[in-house]
Amino acid sequence: MNVAPYARKAQYYETDQMGVIHHANYIRWFEESRVDYLEKIGFPYERVESLGITFAVLGLSCEYKAPVRFGDRVHIFVRFTSCGHSRMVIGYRVADAATGEPRTTGETSHYFFRKEDGRPVSLKKAIPDLYELFRSLVAS
Amino acid sequence: MNVAPYARKAQYYETDQMGVIHHANYIRWFEESRVDYLEKIGFPYERVESLGITFAVLGLSCEYKAPVRFGDRVHIFVRFTSCGHSRMVIGYRVADAATGEPRTTGETSHYFFRKEDGRPVSLKKAIPDLYELFRSLVAS
Amino acid sequence: MNVAPYARKAQYYETDQMGVIHHANYIRWFEESRVDYLEKIGFPYERVESLGITFAVLGLSCEYKAPVRFGDRVHIFVRFTSCGHSRMVIGYRVADAATGEPRTTGETSHYFFRKEDGRPVSLKKAIPDLYELFRSLVAS
Amino acid sequence: MNVAPYARKAQYYETDQMGVIHHANYIRWFEESRVDYLEKIGFPYERVESLGITFAVLGLSCEYKAPVRFGDRVHIFVRFTSCGHSRMVIGYRVADAATGEPRTTGETSHYFFRKEDGRPVSLKKAIPDLYELFRSLVAS
Numbered sequence: 001m002n003v004a005p006y007a008r009k010a011q012y013y014e015t016d017q018m019g020v021i022h023h024a025n026y027i028r029w030f031e032e033s034r035v036d037y038l039e040k041i042g043f044p045y046e047r048v049e050s051l052g053i054t055f056a057v058l059g060l061s062c063e064y065k066a067p068v069r070f071g072d073r074v075h076i077f078v079r080f081t082s083c084g085h086s087r088m089v090i091g092y093r094v095a096d097a098a099t100g101e102p103r104t105t106g107e108t109s110h111y112f113f114r115k116e117d118g119r120p121v122s123l124k125k126a127i128p129d130l131y132e133l134f135r136s137l138v139a140s
Numbered sequence: 141m142n143v144a145p146y147a148r149k150a151q152y153y154e155t156d157q158m159g160v161i162h163h164a165n166y167i168r169w170f171e172e173s174r175v176d177y178l179e180k181i182g183f184p185y186e187r188v189e190s191l192g193i194t195f196a197v198l199g200l201s202c203e204y205k206a207p208v209r210f211g212d213r214v215h216i217f218v219r220f221t222s223c224g225h226s227r228m229v230i231g232y233r234v235a236d237a238a239t240g241e242p243r244t245t246g247e248t249s250h251y252f253f254r255k256e257d258g259r260p261v262s263l264k265k266a267i268p269d270l271y272e273l274f275r276s277l278v279a280s
Numbered sequence: 281m282n283v284a285p286y287a288r289k290a291q292y293y294e295t296d297q298m299g300v301i302h303h304a305n306y307i308r309w310f311e312e313s314r315v316d317y318l319e320k321i322g323f324p325y326e327r328v329e330s331l332g333i334t335f336a337v338l339g340l341s342c343e344y345k346a347p348v349r350f351g352d353r354v355h356i357f358v359r360f361t362s363c364g365h366s367r368m369v370i371g372y373r374v375a376d377a378a379t380g381e382p383r384t385t386g387e388t389s390h391y392f393f394r395k396e397d398g399r400p401v402s403l404k405k406a407i408p409d410l411y412e413l414f415r416s417l418v419a420s
Numbered sequence: 421m422n423v424a425p426y427a428r429k430a431q432y433y434e435t436d437q438m439g440v441i442h443h444a445n446y447i448r449w450f451e452e453s454r455v456d457y458l459e460k461i462g463f464p465y466e467r468v469e470s471l472g473i474t475f476a477v478l479g480l481s482c483e484y485k486a487p488v489r490f491g492d493r494v495h496i497f498v499r500f501t502s503c504g505h506s507r508m509v510i511g512y513r514v515a516d517a518a519t520g521e522p523r524t525t526g527e528t529s530h531y532f533f534r535k536e537d538g539r540p541v542s543l544k545k546a547i548p549d550l551y552e553l554f555r556s557l558v559a560s
Contacts, residue, residue, distance in 0.1 A: 015157035027444040061481040167304040295437035
């Protein structure tokens with residue numbers, strides 16, 4: 001499946017006094033692009049939640065290659081890196097929309113849990129077709 | 141009752157590319173100082189909520205007198221401006237902690253509602269002593 | 281001139297524990313829509329700044345009519361309310377993109393100043409065609 | 421040198437609709453605690469910058485052990501993990517202030533550059549006593 005990148009414009013309130021987008025904001029951009037990606041592959045967050053499952057963030061990492069400035073347009077490429085029964089890892093690549101030059105890369109890891117009682121679940125058992133979809137995205 | 145102002149240090153991530161604290165952050169500072177104030181007068185938010193009541197923000201205003209910069213320390217003075225059965229208005233004054241010079245002023249208006257069903261309530265009926273406390277704070 | 285509203289999706293990280301978009305975020309949405317509006321009328325922020333002029337926020341107000349939730353799509357309508365030599369006022373109306381129902385309204389007031397030395401300027405003298413454009417937007 | 425942890429209270433506007441502090445906020449807390457730490461060891465950010473040097477964030481990572489909720493008080497322990505001529509790594513441990521239970525850990529890596537022209541510098545050459553101080557903090 002070929003999913004179009006998430007398009008984002010850097011906002012004024014996201015800059016800091018160095019004149020660049022403050023580094024903490026990329027974590028939010030990753031979330032935006034993850035939500036967008038789930039929507040594009042036909043499993044919007046709302047649908048996952050309506051099936052009683054939620055993803056929690058276990059950890060993340062981010063590497064800053066080059067700054068983004070106010071008004072810049074970026075593309076965020078999302079990629080499923082791995083998906084097991086209880087966990088998945090998603091990768092992100094932020095690039096300048098015009099030139100394609102790399103800006104930031106990152107990764108978030110998640111586990112699946114039941115909204116009802118907060119307990120970890122096997123995605124394979126809970127939502128088998130979402131599990132299969134995630135697996136196929138990892139493979140591709 | 142004489143309540144000490146809320147002390148706050150301006151953070152790096154709150155600056156923008158003009159080199160000053162971005163104007164949207166003051167709304168958050170107002171909230172911080174409001175929470176702090178409720179705690180200082182003996183009715184922390186948790187206690188209000190445990191009694192089944194919540195405050196929602198109906199509206200707000202803010203006036204910017206002079207910028208605050210990274211590392212600056214400010215004092216935020218909170219004041220109950222009015223309190224009726226169903227609504228209250230709270231005022232804020234942000235001043236430089238060292239010089240006392242004004243930085244920003246603002247106001248938020250709130251209504252009281254029941255957490256259970258989101259319906260507006262009379263604070264006077266729901267938590268009479270909190271209502272009386274708020275009234276006395278307005279008067280003083 | 282008929283300017284299309286700014287389209288925005290409410291993000292997960294903008295929610296608070298009440299399950300709605302936190303009230304401080306609307307101030308940022310106003311800024312996003314203002315920047316978008318200037319772009320649409322042919323005077324993007326960068327162009328104004330390249331002419332040596334900047335807008336500073338003098339004050340703002342916001343009224344909350346109904347909550348916006350994660351995943352909701354809104355339209356933000358921007359309107360020039362007044363424009364004098366040294367100041368302007370801009371109004372905002374956030375509405376549900378699907379139903380048109382009102383969510384939030386607000387206003388920001390700005391003054392014009394020279395980037396070089398931070399001194400207030402007459403927009404009429406500094407960038408006459410931008411001044412005329414703003415005036416015509418107020419009238420329409 | 422034994423540096424007291426940074427004390428922080430979790431704010432309402434930092435929560436998300438899961439009822440916990442949104443994961444992106446910890447990156448800001450790390451920054452707050454880093455700034456506080458530099459102040460406590462006698463080299464506040466302003467002093468470093470007045471010597472013409474700045475730190476840029478090269479990368480970061482964060483692991484989420486347990487959630488923090490509105491009103492919780494945490495302690496953030498900062499530790500210099502490594503410091504070379506051109507780079508340093510700082511570690512963070514967020515723990516509940518009352519119980520000491522772990523909440524989040526993380527790391528940020530930085531490089532040193534000249535404010536004037538944005539070029540990387542050797543901290544050892546640029547500010548020898550800060551370099552020596554950082555080295556001694558790593559060792560301890």
